[in-house]
Amino acid sequence: MELDELKSAWQTLDQRLQREEAISLALYKHQKLDSTRSSLRPLHFGQLLQLFGGLFVIFLAGLLWSTKPTAIPVISAGVIVHLYGIACVITAGVVMGTIHRIDYSGSVVEIQSKLASVRRAYLIGAVVAGLSWWLMWIPFLMVLAGLVHVDLYSQAPSLVWIGTAIGIAGLVVMLGIYRYSQSHPHSRMRQVVDDAVTGRSLQRAQAYLDEVRQFQSENG
Amino acid sequence: MEDERKHEFEALLQEHRAIVFKVANTYCWRPEDRADLAQEIAVQLWRGWPRYDASRTFTTWMYRIALNVAISYVRKEARQREISVPFEEELHDRVGERSGDPVVEDRLHRLQQFMERQAPLDRALLLLYLEDRSQREIGDILGITPTNVSTKINRLKQKIRAEI
Numbered sequence: 001m002e003l004d005e006l007k008s009a010w011q012t013l014d015q016r017l018q019r020e021e022a023i024s025l026a027l028y029k030h031q032k033l034d035s036t037r038s039s040l041r042p043l044h045f046g047q048l049l050q051l052f053g054g055l056f057v058i059f060l061a062g063l064l065w066s067t068k069p070t071a072i073p074v075i076s077a078g079v080i081v082h083l084y085g086i087a088c089v090i091t092a093g094v095v096m097g098t099i100h101r102i103d104y105s106g107s108v109v110e111i112q113s114k115l116a117s118v119r120r121a122y123l124i125g126a127v128v129a130g131l132s133w134w135l136m137w138i139p140f141l142m143v144l145a146g147l148v149h150v151d152l153y154s155q156a157p158s159l160v161w162i163g164t165a166i167g168i169a170g171l172v173v174m175l176g177i178y179r180y181s182q183s184h185p186h187s188r189m190r191q192v193v194d195d196a197v198t199g200r201s202l203q204r205a206q207a208y209l210d211e212v213r214q215f216q217s218e219n220g
Numbered sequence: 221m222e223d224e225r226k227h228e229f230e231a232l233l234q235e236h237r238a239i240v241f242k243v244a245n246t247y248c249w250r251p252e253d254r255a256d257l258a259q260e261i262a263v264q265l266w267r268g269w270p271r272y273d274a275s276r277t278f279t280t281w282m283y284r285i286a287l288n289v290a291i292s293y294v295r296k297e298a299r300q301r302e303i304s305v306p307f308e309e310e311l312h313d314r315v316g317e318r319s320g321d322p323v324v325e326d327r328l329h330r331l332q333q334f335m336e337r338q339a340p341l342d343r344a345l346l347l348l349y350l351e352d353r354s355q356r357e358i359g360d361i362l363g364i365t366p367t368n369v370s371t372k373i374n375r376l377k378q379k380i381r382a383e384i
Contacts, residue, residue, distance in 0.1 A: 107363025
């Protein structure tokens with residue numbers, strides 16, 4: 001098909017569209033402009049989950065402080081859990097705020113690139129936050145024990161040390177598997193690790209960011 | 221004052237409403253998706269309206285928002301469905317009634333198939349090209365240089381000749 005025929009086909013489509021507009025415009029008029037049914041919140045659920053999770057952790061730490069703990073290990077665990085909760089709330093808030101402030105009247109490449117970058121940053125943060133639970137469960141458990149006035153470290157130090165050793169070993173194994181999979185790009189292991197550790201969402205976000213950058217830079 | 225701005229917005233939206241529907245039609249196949257996307261674009265246009273700089277072209281501003289919303293919409297849809305939806309005739313409920321002219325229908329069919337094969341950013345370029353927008357305006361809307369637009373359009377033309 002020649003280009004003028006293509007444009008003529010487009011015009012035909014345009015004329016048909018004019019007839020359909022009446023229906024669609026009526027729909028538009030019947031719905032509120034401030035509808036909250038927005039699809040421009042690609043991370044909405046994850047962010048909210050992280051935000052409330054962070055608030056819950058801060059709440060737990062707050063409960064611990066209300067019991068006025070005196071044991072140093074309990075206080076240390078409380079500080080770690082409290083900081084973790086604050087970090088969760090701040091990162092979720094920053095991402096939500098960034099997305100909310102994005103002005104969609106920017107150029108397509110600029111906005112799509114910004115959205116993809118935010119999404120990628122968020123997903124990397126989520127992976128880091130997830131992996132940290134190899135160790136985070138220990139202070140978390142110590143805080144829960146502290147709420148009932150039990151110093152887990154003095155009562156069962158082996159649990160804390162063994163838990164820490166297992167956590168570190170877990171992280172090292174994860175790192176080893178990750179490195180091995182990255183050095184064997186065509187292996188089944190690579191695919192499994194990419195899916196499980198980095199997540200498909202992150203790969204998609206990265207691929208899309210690359211696509212936008214390529215679209216922007218491609219010339220000649 | 222607010223009412224005046226609202227009326228001004230509604231008048232401009234009414235005047236250029238075809239842009240909303242063309243963009244929605246370029247990115248969505250099902251009538252319900254098209255209506256959703258058109259609605260979403262209208263919402264974002266309204267939200268962006270207080271920041272609209274009247275010294276700039278309204279249509280350029282409108283295209284930018286409409287395309288950004290549409291691309292984000294299809295990205296989200298693709299994520300939700302885990303896979304991108306391949307072209308399947310029965311799934312793609314197209315605009316309007318058939319003309320009865322097999323030549324016209326064939327052209328339309330091939331145009332639609334071609335559009336659906338393009339990546340979201342390339343589809344935006346194709347839409348603007350078919351709309352006879354100047355290279356400068358296309359560059360302004362997409363955020364790429366006019367030279368880049370020219371290169372891409374040449375490639376697009378070759379692709380059209382080869383594929384359609």
